[in-house]
Amino acid sequence: MKIGLAGYQGSGKSTLFELLSGHKPDVSKSHLGQVGITTVPDERFDKLVAFHKPKKISPAKIDLFDTPGLMKGDNTHNAQRLGIIRESSALAQVIAVFNGVDPVAEARAFEDDMILADLQVVGNRIEKLKKDLLKPRPATEKDELNAELGALEFVVNKLNNGETLRGIPFTEVQDKATKSFALLTRKPKMVVLNTADSTVNEKQIADLKAIGITAIAGPVGLELEVASLPEEDRTLFAEEMGLTESCRSKLLRAIFEITEQITFYTCDEKEVHAWLLKRGSSALEAAGTIHTDLARGFIRAEVMSTDDLLRLGSEKEVKAAGLFRTEGKEALIRDGDEIVIRFSV
Ligand SMILES: Nc1nc2c(ncn2[C@@H]2O[C@H](COP(=O)(O)OP(=O)(O)O)[C@@H](O)[C@H]2O)c(=O)[nH]1
Numbered sequence: 526m527k528i529g530l531a532g533y534q535g536s537g538k539s540t541l542f543e544l545l546s547g548h549k550p551d552v553s554k555s556h557l558g559q560v561g562i563t564t565v566p567d568e569r570f571d572k573l574v575a576f577h578k579p580k581k582i583s584p585a586k587i588d589l590f591d592t593p594g595l596m597k598g599d600n601t602h603n604a605q606r607l608g609i610i611r612e613s614s615a616l617a618q619v620i621a622v623f624n625g626v627d628p629v630a631e632a633r634a635f636e637d638d639m640i641l642a643d644l645q646v647v648g649n650r651i652e653k654l655k656k657d658l659l660k661p662r663p664a665t666e667k668d669e670l671n672a673e674l675g676a677l678e679f680v681v682n683k684l685n686n687g688e689t690l691r692g693i694p695f696t697e698v699q700d701k702a703t704k705s706f707a708l709l710t711r712k713p714k715m716v717v718l719n720t721a722d723s724t725v726n727e728k729q730i731a732d733l734k735a736i737g738i739t740a741i742a743g744p745v746g747l748e749l750e751v752a753s754l755p756e757e758d759r760t761l762f763a764e765e766m767g768l769t770e771s772c773r774s775k776l777l778r779a780i781f782e783i784t785e786q787i788t789f790y791t792c793d794e795k796e797v798h799a800w801l802l803k804r805g806s807s808a809l810e811a812a813g814t815i816h817t818d819l820a821r822g823f824i825r826a827e828v829m830s831t832d833d834l835l836r837l838g839s840e841k842e843v844k845a846a847g848l849f850r851t852e853g854k855e856a857l858i859r860d861g862d863e864i865v866i867r868f869s870v
Pocket residue numbers: 533534535536537538539540541594619623719720721744745746747
């Protein structure tokens with residue numbers, strides 16, 4: 526999963542990137558954006574590691590994408606800059622509350638910039654389709670082009686109304702017609718209110734919630750300062766500054782919520798591995814997350830809940846309690862499941 530850290534210049538995207546990834550972004554690459562990795566803290570994973578004592582541990586990881594900042598009111602360049610974040614699976618907009626920026630106004634401005642960027646790519650395609658439809662073509666081909674045109678016109682109408690495409694159910698034709706655009710306004714999005722200190726303005730969070738945006742707040746710059754202190758000073762300083770829950774943990778919780786992620790695990794004496802999966806996914810999709818071979822040669826999944834395993838103390842006891850499941854391709858994988866995929870290729 527790749528999270529685009531987005532927003533206007535000077536909002537603290539690069540600071541957040543450094544806080545989460547531990548790497549200072551290379552300024553010479555800032556016009557292209559850069560990717561770093563953050564590990565997902567997970568108590569259940571830590572318990573599984575203590576239980577299985579594997580040689581290798583692989584916690585879940587998320588790619589972070591520090592993206593070029595937008596400029597207020599600069600439509601042409603913003604659309605171009607936004608093009609870079611199309612490959613993100615979700616967006617976190619950073620807002621400089623520490624600078625007195627109004628969160629709702631800035632969240633709306635960002636939505637408008639994304640709407641314009643989406644309108645540009647979809648509009649270009651519509652023009653091309655209309656030209657193609659004027660040329661002589663076999664009827665079946667024309668039908669296909671007309672279907673695509675209809676799908677894209679639906680999208681353009683929404684965008685022209687100032688609406689985003691987030692959460693709108695798409696038909697198969699609409700999905701197919703828009704897939705290659707990776708529409709920005711369709712991506713799950715959250716807001717990070719970058720505050721001056723540990724004081725959080727709950728009203729700002731509620732105001733964003735009221736316009737459908739999940740937000741968290743935290744002093745990104747201050748947390749980075751604390752992170753750079755010698756380890757023995759960190760706790761004391763964090764306490765003095767009133768820093769309780771870290772931005773990392775708040776952000777990841779919100780990201781899991783907006784992207785509807787769950788975590789499942791594969792465990793043996795060699796490795797304990799945490800994997801991310803969209804809620805509602807099947808055993809076959811979980812297998813495909815691990816390796817395409819496992820999906821291709823899928824025979825069955827053996828599944829138990831981590832909670833049952835840790836509570837009862839062994840796989841044998843889980844089986845004795847009738848809580849061990851042998852499942853087919855379609856079975857739903859739940860948050861916290863430990864699974865083994867049996868396969869043959
Ligand atoms: N006071 C304060 N300054 C911050 C904070 N976060 C970032 N800054 C400063 O704001 C400026 C822009 O931050 P940067 O992360 O480069 O923003 P970007 O343009 O969004 O990548 C830098 O001078 C940072 O030191 C913060 O939480 N508090």
